[in-house]
Amino acid sequence: MKLREGVEWAVHCCINLSWVPEGRAVPVAKLAEFHGLPTAYLNKQMNALARAGIVSSHSGPRGGFRLSRAPEEISLMDVAVAIDGQAQAFLCTGIRHHGVAGKITGLEGRRVPCTVAQAFSTAELAWRHHLAGQTIAGLAHAIRKANPTAPDHIRHWFNHN
């Protein structure tokens, strides 16, 4: 099981965006420079966030990305789905119906849910639930608590560069 690398980038960028002054847009070049990431590729990830309605984008000078919702309203689940897609990790291909199994077991026409798929679905639901409970605001708060000066430094850098 593996998440795309862009998820990490997107979360950190959302946290940074939550610290710049309200209404100010940050170009992707700044975000990329801040974390030492490839600009064009990060742009691709930010586009995905924009399509998901998490950030809003604006072209031209003084343009860039900004959060389109309050940080309290953006969960890690939202970001993960925006970047990584909403397809479930365990995809039931229905192999219990293929081959001779379909003929033997006698559930050809019946609507019996796949027990294996259910088990994995339950586990994945727990995962999604945990991520849905964590917000950008929550993470930002935890970071400020662990390193009180960091947010001001970050805000200052984004303002003067």
Next chain:
Amino acid sequence: MKLREGVEWAVHCCINLSWVPEGRAVPVAKLAEFHGLPTAYLNKQMNALARAGIVSSHSGPRGGFRLSRAPEEISLMDVAVAIDGQAQAFLCTGIRHHGVAGKITGLEGRRVPCTVAQAFSTAELAWRHHLAGQTIAGLAHAIRKANPTAPDHIRHWFNHN
């Protein structure tokens, strides 16, 4: 986030193996035919299960695979790790230390754990916990409950083919 397809195959095969008589080995060709899967590739997956100590393999006539532990002692987590690897889904690359972020935030030398990584790790731990609580025996029991005749049919087919 995506699990390898082989995980589904492996789980179903383990359940089937739990239904054949004790001490009887099933060749991979039979398992593949039963579910309509490519034989050689399924063999690869079964090898992974063997390396993980979940099944034992035996060459030659009357050879094949059998469970090397009681079905109660095999969790879905064991199977998932055997096939999909034990690497965690969210891999923290430490981008908060790259670029200018490392110089700005001032946690260059400090040992502050990454808040983002912690959040994802917690969610993933919940996922692993759920899978670790589900065993092959448990799934087999649930399947028998939903379709009482299936196990006997499956056992019969594996015995006479």
Next chain:
DNA sequence: GTCAAAGTACTCGGATACGCCGTGTCCGAGTTCTAGAGG
């Protein structure tokens, strides 16, 4: 009839190819700011 040995059939296991998707890059479309000319 019994035993042994060679041959045969069967099964796993690793080495080998193919294809898709994640990763990375580039250039064009659209927008805003600026500067200069005319009134």
Next chain:
DNA sequence: CCTCTAGAACTCGGACACGGCGTATCCGAGTACTTTGAC
């Protein structure tokens, strides 16, 4: 001095390559059974 217009700079967004890993396949190594011949 004010206004309008043309140009330039900036930024996003989609179109275009590259590489790695998952998917798929094949053939050789090893094992057990069977058969055949001799004693």
